Amino acid sequence: MTLTELRYIVTLAQERHFGRAAERCHVSQPTLSVAVKKLEEELGVPLFERSKSTVQVTPLGERIVEQAQRVLEQSSVIRELANAGKDQLASPLRIGAIYTIGPYLFPDLIPELARSAPQMPLYIEEGFTATLRRKLRSGELDAIIISLPFTETDVLTKRLYDEEFEVLMPASHPWTEKASIDKEELLGERLLLLGEGHCFRDQILEACPAISAKLNSPSNTLTAEGGSLETIRYMVASRLGVTVLPHSAIGTGRYEQGGVESRPFSDPAPSRTVAIAWRASFPRPKAIDTLTEAIAKCRQRRTS
Numbered sequence: 596m597t598l599t600e601l602r603y604i605v606t607l608a609q610e611r612h613f614g615r616a617a618e619r620c621h622v623s624q625p626t627l628s629v630a631v632k633k634l635e636e637e638l639g640v641p642l643f644e645r646s647k648s649t650v651q652v653t654p655l656g657e658r659i660v661e662q663a664q665r666v667l668e669q670s671s672v673i674r675e676l677a678n679a680g681k682d683q684l685a686s687p688l689r690i691g692a693i694y695t696i697g698p699y700l701f702p703d704l705i706p707e708l709a710r711s712a713p714q715m716p717l718y719i720e721e722g723f724t725a726t727l728r729r730k731l732r733s734g735e736l737d738a739i740i741i742s743l744p745f746t747e748t749d750v751l752t753k754r755l756y757d758e759e760f761e762v763l764m765p766a767s768h769p770w771t772e773k774a775s776i777d778k779e780e781l782l783g784e785r786l787l788l789l790g791e792g793h794c795f796r797d798q799i800l801e802a803c804p805a806i807s808a809k810l811n812s813p814s815n816t817l818t819a820e821g822g823s824l825e826t827i828r829y830m831v832a833s834r835l836g837v838t839v840l841p842h843s844a845i846g847t848g849r850y851e852q853g854g855v856e857s858r859p860f861s862d863p864a865p866s867r868t869v870a871i872a873w874r875a876s877f878p879r880p881k882a883i884d885t886l887t888e889a890i891a892k893c894r895q896r897r898t899s
Contacts, residue, residue: 598670
């Protein structure tokens with residue numbers, strides 16, 4: 596068996612579809628199918644149950660796929676150890692960030708890292724926490740920037756900064772006369788939220804449990820869900836409702852004069868803690884240190 600074949604079965608187990616798995620592995624579907632069949636014949640056991648519409652992992656296949664995942668993680672460590680013997684900042688650094696952080700951090704972070712580590716190529720991507728977690732464990736990403744709490748076996752985390760939430764509203768809204776907004780006041784408004792799957796949505800609902808109860812009401816007309824913070828900001832600018840954003844995403848200056856305004860919450864204001872996570876076995880600690888220092892400089896520049 597080869598590492599390539601192990602990667603094929605791990606990806607197929609995740610996707611449960613030969614076409615999608617082949618696309619992720621950058622090979623044709625017949626190539627992946629033949630390789631998986633060859634590995635099953637070599638092992639003498641079926642790893643997958645196949646039908647016209649679905650692919651299911653057999654009970655024994657689940658155990659073998661888990662072991663294959665660990666082998667792939669360790670093979671990634673071997674490559675990184677070899678690179679670490681050279682220059683820890685000379686090989687690419689693969690960074691992921693959740694959707695509510697990446698668009699507001701990367702534009703400042705990329706040029707900052709270009710100055711502090713010009714010899715270190717960057718690969719960046721955005722995703723849901725669950726997707727980034729999986730890619731971190733598989734070695735597809737070296738470090739991810741997420742919101743706490745975040746726990747994962749053999750993964751280290753480090754707090755980067757705390758960020759308060761604010762209310763964004765149309766400039767014509769009566770709340771613009773207020774210095775701050777009480778969380779309970781959101782119950783009387785059309786609140787624009789991210790769709791399910793975004794951890795920031797969950798943090799808002801956790802900060803104001805009464806909103807969760809309102810969402811579960813069959814007659815609820817409170818929310819209009821959006822797919823990204825940018826979409827929701829434009830919905831607010833169009834006077835469709837109000838929303839809650841992390842401070843870094845407020846960006847009221849990009850709209851025409853008088854379009855939207857923001858106000859802080861009354862104490863105690865809801866907030867989030869942003870952190871970086873990386874595998875404990877990642878052998879380039881200097882790259883992680885350089886990344887965290889660059890993020891700190893970006894934050895200092897924003898607040899100065």
